[in-house]
Amino acid sequence: MATLSNMMASDQKASEETAGSAAISVTTALSLAKRSLEGIRVKVIGEVSEFANKPGYKAVYFTIKDDSSSLSCMIWQGEYHKLGIDVKIGDLVEVTGYFTLYAKTGRMNFMARVIEYAGAGDLRLKVERLAKQLEAEGLMRSERKRPIPPSVERVAVVTSPRGKAIQDVLRTLRRRSPYVEVFVVGVPVEGKDAPSWICEGLSVADASDCDAILLVRGGGSYESLMPFNDEQVARAVAACAKPVVTGIGHEPDNSIADMVGDVRCSTPTAAAEAVAPSIGDLQSRIASAGSRMGMALQAKADRMQMQLSALRARPIFIDPQALTGNLAMRIDADAERLHRAIPNAMASDERNLANAKGKLASLAPRLFERQRNSIALSAARLNDLSPLTILGRGYSIAYDDGGHILKSIDGVNVSDSIQVRVSDGTIDCTVEGIGREEA
Amino acid sequence: MGEETMGSLFGEEQTAPADNMTFKQGLDELEGIIRALESNQLELEESLGKYARGVELLRSLQGKLDDAQQKITVLLGEFDPASIEEVDDQLS
Known part of the structure; x- marks a missing residue:
């Protein structure tokens, strides 16, 4: 570790070498040193021996060491978070960056820009290759991805029974969607057996009568998330008949399981939020269903009311007499005609009768004349025929x-x-x- | 008069009691009823029957939401649902 006394010693040596020239200020000396130090850009491998990531600090401070030396390092908070790793004491890491000097204390630091676990490069390469292969097989195609059903009522959660993830999921579901029934499928999510356990867990979850599967895991180092980059796990996720919602690690983490799953969420909490509608949403859905139904029925009633009113406005209902009016008028007209018809007919009959009477009177004598003649004739003949004659x-x-x-x-x-x-x-x-x- | 009696009064087909259905089944049926009512293809009697059934479903669905209590079943691994309670207690 560079200390102030070291720096002062080297400063002394420098002044001996430049004997005769004027002394420079500490600040100038340190900026000289800073300039030459910052030219040294290296990748250093070492074991983390100290680590301090305190909220409110601008940087994360840590120390890496080997058997005989140690180096204080720092990395800006923002950059450390972007890396998405969770460095712990004892980790073997590769730190890429440059040396720098903090003028106020004269303390030398190694300014890290990238921290990787030793061998992580190989690991990343391997994962990348697997991702490419699965993509080529079509396992990540968007048309394979199924949406979360609209009304999920049962959710299976495949995760560690002891991790923070299950707590986050259960608490989120209880808060937002307490009506959801949860099946906990507890499996180890770290270690070399984790992949086969996760596969087993997925198949148990898929066989249950859940509506969707949550595959979640809290944040961790790249290495600790490796089971979710496992080929068997990826294939097990793809083989699930139920939609799989993933929430693995934290925001920047992107595992192969995330890529193969149906819906990718950044965290377990986000996955729990995505998998089921909130009770508030459902309540407003039900309330709107109620009002829509009421409105539909009201509209129906209004339409029928209008039809009724239209019917009621018809003349027949306004003036019930109208129904019989025509008929009554016809009867009146007929009666009138009848009244007029009878006397007329009688008068005419009377006239006819008088006529007939006249005619009959004039005809009658002539009518019987012939008969009289004929009778006289017959009587004469009868007389002729009589024996008396x-x-x-x-x-x-x-x-x-x-x-x-x-x-x-x-x-x-x-x-x-x-x-x-x-x-x-x-x-x-x-x-x-x-x-x-x-x- | 109960909604079921009203339903049968208006010639509604015999349906399962809403409380025996899952939330999803209830919601699906309710939304079907609303579509039917909004289509304006029904007789008034049928509309009233469907409305009565819809009200029954609404009440049952609302009741289910109101009574909702998280149910947890452990299918695999050792998990103690009480551990959530502990965390909550610590938080509050």
Whole structure:
């Protein structure tokens, strides 16, 4: 470690070498030293022996050492966070940067720009290669990615049962979506067995009747997130039938599991927020459903009311008489016609009758004249035909004593009494003889 | 008069009691009812029946949200749900 006494010693030596020339100020001397130090840019490998990352500090201060030396290092807070690593004492790291000098204390520091775990370069290369391979296989295609179903009610969380991630997820779900049922699938997420455990956990979660799977892990070093860069884990994520929401590490971390999963969130909390609608959202959805339903029914009622009003406005309902009015008027008109028709008809009948009477009176004498003539004729003929008329002409009729007309001599015997009818009376006679007339 | 009786009064088809359905099923059915009501294709009697059913679903869904308590089931690994309570206690 560079100390003030060291610096002063070298300063002394410098002044000996420049004997005779004027002494320079400490500030000038240090800026000379600073300028030459900052030209030395190196990558230093060492084990972290001290580490201080205090909130409010502009920089993170740490020390790396090997067996015989140690070097104080610093890195600006912002840059350290961008690296997304979590350096711990004992880590073997490769620090790239330059030496610098803090003029106020004259203290030398190594200003780090990049901190990597030793061998991380190889690791990153390996992960990058795997990512390329899986991408080429189509495992990261956007059309493979399924959206989170709109109403998730059961969520399986695959993560360490002891980590901060499960706490974050459960607390977030309880706060935002307490109606969600959680299946905890606890698996180790670090160590060489972690990948196969995570695969097992994913398959248990996928077999459950959850609506979505959360694969989460709190922040950690690049190395500690390696199980989520594992090929088997990536394939297990891709094979899940249920949508997988990932929240692995913190914002800048991007694991292969994130790339293969359906929805990528930056943290476990963000994943829990993304997987289920908040109770507030659901409540407003239900409230809006209620008001939409009310409005729809109201609109229906209004439309029917309008239809009814339109019907009610029809003449028939305004003036019920209208319904019978026409008919009544027709009846009136018919009655009127009828009243007028009867006397008219009677008068005309009377006239006809008088006419007929006149005609009949004039016709009647002539009518019977013919009949009278005809009767006279008939009576004359009848008279001609009468036996009495024949007797008048000199004929007579003989009757036996039984009153029967004698038509033959066989009807009488000698001495029978017979009666002879002549035109003006009868003559009683006795048969004295019978003579047959020869034909 | 209960909503179910009203539903059957208006010739509504027999449906499962809303409380026996999952939240999603209830919400799906409710949104279907709203679409049907908004389509204005229904008879008034049918509209009233659907409305009654919708109110039943609404009430049940709201009740489910109001009573919602996080349910945790451990499928794999050792996890103590009480550990969350402890953290919460520490936070509050």
